[in-house]
Amino acid sequence: MSAEGQTTEATPDEEAPRESRSRQVLREIAESSSMVVLMAIVASMVIGGVLIIFADQAVRESAAYFFSRPGDTFSAIGDALGSAYSAMFNGAVLNTQAESFAAMIKPLTQTLTMATPLIFAGLGLGIGFRAGLFNIGAQGQVLIGATVGAYVGFAWSLPAGLHLLLAVIGCALGGALWGFIPGVLKARTGAHEVIVTIMLNYIGLYLVAWLLSLDAFQREGSDNPISPMVADTAQYPKILGAQFNLHLGFLLALACAWGAWWLMERSTLGFRLRAVGANPSAARTAGMSIASATIITMVIAGGLAGLAGSAPVLGTQKFLSASTAGSLGFDAITVALLGRSRPLGIVLAAILFGGLQASGPTLQVNANLPVDIVVVIQALIVLFIAAPPLVRAMFRLPAPAHEKEVAA
Amino acid sequence: MKLELRGITKRFGDFTANDRIDLLVEPGTVHALLGENGAGKSTLMNVLFGLYDADEGEVLLDDAPVVFTGPGDAMAAGIGMVHQHFMLVHPFTVAENVMLGHEDVRGPAKLLDLAAARRKVREISDRFNFNVDPDAVIEDLPVGAQQRVEIIKALSRDASILILDEPTAVLTPQETDELLGIVKDLRDAGTSVVLITHKLREVKAVADTITVIRRGKVVGTAEPSASQEELASLMVGRAVTMRVDKAPATPGETMLQVDGLTVVDDAQVVQLDGVSFDVKAGEILAIAGVQGNGQTELTEALLGVVGTDAGTATLDGELITGRSIKDVLFSGIGFVPEDRTEDGIVATMTIANNLMLDTHDKAPYAKGFALQPKAIADEARKHVEQFDVRATSIEQTAGSLSGGNQQKVVLARELSRPLKLLIASNPTRGLDVGSIEFVHKRIVAERDAGAAVIIVSAELDEVVALADRIAVMYHGRIVGIVPPDTDRDTLGLMMAGAHQEEAA
Numbered sequence: 001m002s003a004e005g006q007t008t009e010a011t012p013d014e015e016a017p018r019e020s021r022s023r024q025v026l027r028e029i030a031e032s033s034s035m036v037v038l039m040a041i042v043a044s045m046v047i048g049g050v051l052i053i054f055a056d057q058a059v060r061e062s063a064a065y066f067f068s069r070p071g072d073t074f075s076a077i078g079d080a081l082g083s084a085y086s087a088m089f090n091g092a093v094l095n096t097q098a099e100s101f102a103a104m105i106k107p108l109t110q111t112l113t114m115a116t117p118l119i120f121a122g123l124g125l126g127i128g129f130r131a132g133l134f135n136i137g138a139q140g141q142v143l144i145g146a147t148v149g150a151y152v153g154f155a156w157s158l159p160a161g162l163h164l165l166l167a168v169i170g171c172a173l174g175g176a177l178w179g180f181i182p183g184v185l186k187a188r189t190g191a192h193e194v195i196v197t198i199m200l201n202y203i204g205l206y207l208v209a210w211l212l213s214l215d216a217f218q219r220e221g222s223d224n225p226i227s228p229m230v231a232d233t234a235q236y237p238k239i240l241g242a243q244f245n246l247h248l249g250f251l252l253a254l255a256c257a258w259g260a261w262w263l264m265e266r267s268t269l270g271f272r273l274r275a276v277g278a279n280p281s282a283a284r285t286a287g288m289s290i291a292s293a294t295i296i297t298m299v300i301a302g303g304l305a306g307l308a309g310s311a312p313v314l315g316t317q318k319f320l321s322a323s324t325a326g327s328l329g330f331d332a333i334t335v336a337l338l339g340r341s342r343p344l345g346i347v348l349a350a351i352l353f354g355g356l357q358a359s360g361p362t363l364q365v366n367a368n369l370p371v372d373i374v375v376v377i378q379a380l381i382v383l384f385i386a387a388p389p390l391v392r393a394m395f396r397l398p399a400p401a402h403e404k405e406v407a408a
Numbered sequence: 409m410k411l412e413l414r415g416i417t418k419r420f421g422d423f424t425a426n427d428r429i430d431l432l433v434e435p436g437t438v439h440a441l442l443g444e445n446g447a448g449k450s451t452l453m454n455v456l457f458g459l460y461d462a463d464e465g466e467v468l469l470d471d472a473p474v475v476f477t478g479p480g481d482a483m484a485a486g487i488g489m490v491h492q493h494f495m496l497v498h499p500f501t502v503a504e505n506v507m508l509g510h511e512d513v514r515g516p517a518k519l520l521d522l523a524a525a526r527r528k529v530r531e532i533s534d535r536f537n538f539n540v541d542p543d544a545v546i547e548d549l550p551v552g553a554q555q556r557v558e559i560i561k562a563l564s565r566d567a568s569i570l571i572l573d574e575p576t577a578v579l580t581p582q583e584t585d586e587l588l589g590i591v592k593d594l595r596d597a598g599t600s601v602v603l604i605t606h607k608l609r610e611v612k613a614v615a616d617t618i619t620v621i622r623r624g625k626v627v628g629t630a631e632p633s634a635s636q637e638e639l640a641s642l643m644v645g646r647a648v649t650m651r652v653d654k655a656p657a658t659p660g661e662t663m664l665q666v667d668g669l670t671v672v673d674d675a676q677v678v679q680l681d682g683v684s685f686d687v688k689a690g691e692i693l694a695i696a697g698v699q700g701n702g703q704t705e706l707t708e709a710l711l712g713v714v715g716t717d718a719g720t721a722t723l724d725g726e727l728i729t730g731r732s733i734k735d736v737l738f739s740g741i742g743f744v745p746e747d748r749t750e751d752g753i754v755a756t757m758t759i760a761n762n763l764m765l766d767t768h769d770k771a772p773y774a775k776g777f778a779l780q781p782k783a784i785a786d787e788a789r790k791h792v793e794q795f796d797v798r799a800t801s802i803e804q805t806a807g808s809l810s811g812g813n814q815q816k817v818v819l820a821r822e823l824s825r826p827l828k829l830l831i832a833s834n835p836t837r838g839l840d841v842g843s844i845e846f847v848h849k850r851i852v853a854e855r856d857a858g859a860a861v862i863i864v865s866a867e868l869d870e871v872v873a874l875a876d877r878i879a880v881m882y883h884g885r886i887v888g889i890v891p892p893d894t895d896r897d898t899l900g901l902m903m904a905g906a907h908q909e910e911a912a
Binding site: 271274279282286287288289 | 733736752754757781
């Protein structure tokens with residue numbers, strides 16, 4: 001009844017309540033139970049199924065004479081769902097029609113390849129969320145990281161190994177720089193990271209577009225704004241042989257996931273970041289510096305996002321263009337939320353998203369469905385994750401413990 | 409109107425907040441509902457007011473069973489409630505607040521009839537000598553007057569039963585006396601009053617009947633003639649001493665020296681106005697005052713949470729103003745913040761983690777950059793035992809503990825460093841009597857171990873019980889520093905701004 005925040009005195013610090021409310025929402029999303037996450041995925045698949053039914057040509061045709069022969073419609077619906085989900089499985093996990101073992105597991109390796117940049121960027125965002133920062137700037141950080149890494153990759157010539165190492169470090173530094181800017185602005189002036197990072201996404205995008213118009217970046221003999229190919233010495237080696245795209249970046253991403261876990265759970269720095277994220281006032285009163293936590297978090301998040309940029313420029317696409325980052329930075333937000341900001345969760349969520357993306361072409365070819373259905377399913381997952389009470393109400397899950405305490 | 413509650417039971421999950429509570433409020437009486445924080449008083453009133461559904465039991469008005477589905481029903485039936493945190497719209501006038509929710513309208517266009525609301529306020533205000541101007545804006549009114557507006561709100565809806573939830577928590581001693589006078593007047597005019605409180609003095613002053621609640625059950629009724637000790641033992645369930653046992657102070661060297669400390673906030677309001685005082689090793693300086701008179705700013709300025717605009721503070725000869733919070737903490741200051749849940753603990757982190765918020769990067773908690781989980785758990789178990797924190801595990805989140813146990817976690821952390829000065833703001837706010845005794849003992853022990861101690865408290869009882877000297881603050885200044893045996897009336901007047909000589 002006596003609701004928090006309805007104190008009779010005026011709040012001396014106007015910034016404080018707003019800040020804590022956005023943190024509260026973040027925490028609610030980040031700490032929703034695994035059951036909620038699982039159910040959100042199930043609900044999205046079910047609604048996705050309904051959309052698949054409506055998008056299917058045969059279903060629509062048979063529905064026209066539903067009342068004379070309803071059986072046709074039902075079997076068309078069955079066919080549509082069956083072919084859609086089997087196409088997804090064939091495209092993302094195992095190709096059941098394949099002749100050779102290599103062709104059979106190719107979809108799985110493709111899924112892991114697609115998951116690689118999502119793991120990197122998701123880890124960075126997850127650390128940010130836990131430290132209480134809503135970093136929307138992964139997109140720009142990925143792109144700037146990719147730019148620096150690609151430049152090292154195509155402009156310098158160095159021995160193999162060292163060249164790759166420097167290119168990877170270049171990616172991380174580029175992203176870290178793009179994270180440092182909003183971090184230092186927030187720490188020094190209080191500029192809100194959401195706004196600054198969104199704006200830096202645009203600045204990053206047009207900066208790269210401009211760079212690609214310069215001789216230093218422009219591929220010789222090409223009219224398109226794309227960079228030269230990255231030298232072989234700077235490319236991630238393929239880890240399963242030349243017929244698969246899966247590259248060393250995937251293993252590096254797994255190593256980073258372990259590193260992120262150690263940082264957050266086992267290091268003094270991670271302890272500070274978690275405390276600042278969960279209750280900045282108490283952290284400050286205990287002598288922690290909010291400003292340095294903010295800057296460090298943004299640098300780490302940016303660095304990891306920059307490494308995500310290494311997956312296309314050093315692994316798959318092997319050159320830089322303005323669209324190198326795709327929608328990576330935004331998909332990574334979903335991945336981080338879906339993985340509840342925990343490294344293991346993020347790895348699993350990234351693989352799920354990698355699978356959804358890898359299944360797109362098969363879905364189009366085998367099931368004759370628009371590839372956008374994958375994007376819709378992704379969007380539905382986000383929607384359900386962002387509204388835990390909705391999912392709980394749909395599946396009658398119990399409310400989390402802390403809400404009960406409030407009631408008591 | 410006669411109000412009766414029969415066998416009210418309210419459960420939250422496994423927790424029974426109210427267990428078959430019976431309560432009978434006779435017409436035209438003051439009925440005190442006495443109990444510690446968390447005993448279930450507020451839950452019971454929220455059930456009565458229709459905010460919670462009771463799991464069992466019934467509510468009867470004049471012997472007829474009633475069911476309230478919300479506050480609207482309760483108000484329509486003649487029950488008014490003044491909450492501990494006022495439900496007022498600050499930029500609105502008194503009359504606007506009073507009409508809010510059941511506005512009078514006139515004419516076919518249904519325009520607001522502010523004149524009628526003004527009349528109503530003036531009429532009630534005159535009848536009970538409230539001295540409230542219907543056109544005053546709420547945010548300009550002192551807290552005591554705001555509370556009277558809440559009472560007018562209830563009375564304007566023809567409440568014949570008025571529930572006051574911890575009404576004196578925010579009042580000065582003088583305002584408290586005024587309120588108790590109002591309660592008597594209301595009773596004489598035929599309104600029943602249910603007074604929810606844990607303050608024995610008030611209960612004895614006005615109550616006709618006293619019902620004591622402990623852990624969700626009615627444990628007894630008492631006459632107002634019962635002694636404070638008797639009432640307290642009923643409330644707590646065992647004999648309690650109302651006094652803090654402490655030997656006379658043996659002050660040593662000056663530990664903290666504050667000179668002309670001034671804090672101007674972002675809105676250019678002077679919150680702390682040239683405050684000077686000193687605290688010696690081995691003594692407790694208690695800072696008394698009504699909340700919001702600069703005490704918060706004083707403690708936060710000493711720690712470095714807020715910047716100072718003038719003046720200095722030195723600890724054992726070392727300047728502490730203008731340094732980082734971490735520096736100040738490790739120069740030997742323990743800090744128990746005023747708002748425990750906001751500044752004291754990280755609710756979502758474990759007890760073990762909360763115990764090392766300040767020292768997490770030092771041995772034995774860390775080696776280099778790596779935390780040492782085993783040492784962390786060992787230290788946590790040690791502290792939990794030493795400070796009698798009631799928890800199922802050190803991995804439990806701090807937010808799931810009761811207020812008293814959260815405060816023990818904060819104390820355990822702050823007292824684990826060698827201290828020259830302990831600053832504790834409202835260290836026992838919201839705590840049960842058992843925890844209060846514990847906290848007071850630890851604070852006195854810290855003094856006896858040679859630390860200087862500053863206690864800030866809005867509870868005069870606590871100030872008097874702990875202090876070796878009392879500094880009274882008003883409007884950002886110290887109006888006087890007096891010995892602990894100064895009488896309450898003098899302290900009360902000083903808290904309202906009178907200087908010591910005028911007050912005495």
